[in-house]
Amino acid sequence: xxxxxxxxxxxxxxxxxxxxxxxxxxxxxxxxxxxxxxxxxxxxxxxxxxxxxxxxxxxxxxxxxxxxxxxxxxxxxxxxxxxxxxxxxxxxxxxxxxxxxxxxxxxxxxxxxxxxxxxxxxxxxxxxxxxxxxxxxxxxxxxxxxxxxxxxxxxxxxxxxxxxxxxxxxxxxxx
Numbered sequence: 001x002x003x004x005x006x007x008x009x010x011x012x013x014x015x016x017x018x019x020x021x022x023x024x025x026x027x028x029x030x031x032x033x034x035x036x037x038x039x040x041x042x043x044x045x046x047x048x049x050x051x052x053x054x055x056x057x058x059x060x061x062x063x064x065x066x067x068x069x070x071x072x073x074x075x076x077x078x079x080x081x082x083x084x085x086x087x088x089x090x091x092x093x094x095x096x097x098x099x100x101x102x103x104x105x106x107x108x109x110x111x112x113x114x115x116x117x118x119x120x121x122x123x124x125x126x127x128x129x130x131x132x133x134x135x136x137x138x139x140x141x142x143x144x145x146x147x148x149x150x151x152x153x154x155x156x157x158x159x160x161x162x163x164x165x166x167x168x169x170x171x172x173x174x175x
Contacts, residue, residue: 011064011065011066011067011072011073011101011106012064012065012066012067013062013063013064013073013109013110013113014062014063014065015060015061015062015063016052016060016061016062016063016074016076017053018049018052018053020061020063020071020074021045021048021049021052021053022045023063023071023074024048024052024061024063024071024074024076025043025044025045025048027071027073027074027094027096028041028043028048028076028094028096029041030096031094031096035131035133035134052076058078059076059077059078059093060076060077060078060117061074061075061076061077062074062075062110062113062114062117064097064101064106064110072097072098072100072101073096073097073098073101073106073107073110074094074095074096075092075094075095075096075110075111075113075114076092076093076094076095077090077091077092077093077114077126078090078091078093079091079123080125080127082125085124085125087123087124087125088122088123088124089118089123089124089125089126089127090114090117090118090123090125090126090127091126091127091128092114092126092127092128093128095107095110095111095128095137097110107140108140108143108144111144114126126146128141128146129154
């Protein structure tokens, strides 16, 4: 059984920088491995640097690290907007906590930092999706007060389907 850590024992949490891209990529790859999605994992360290730390970042991330500066946790998120609520929010794309920290309260601590960011930046909700078979994650999210959206399904348009649909618009707008 894991020992519950006190906040003074938690790793330091700080905003991610481009120097963290390699560690972030490794954590994302571990998420893909654990969820059985390695075959879908195509991102690179360069992708993370370009999209997260360029002139118009597509995401924000927090890093949890040891006193020696070793990243052990990450929460990657981006701004969202709900037309039904009429309010801005946060979408958490990835939450990773090293196995050495799981079960000790650190994930909640990391999540709380994202909630504080949301409140400080006039964001009114946090959304995320969780793998259907990740019962541990689902239990954690319910425990911190999240509710499952039973009336929604996630759909994805990518690859050839995205290209084909975009090509339709391009054909329709040609002079």
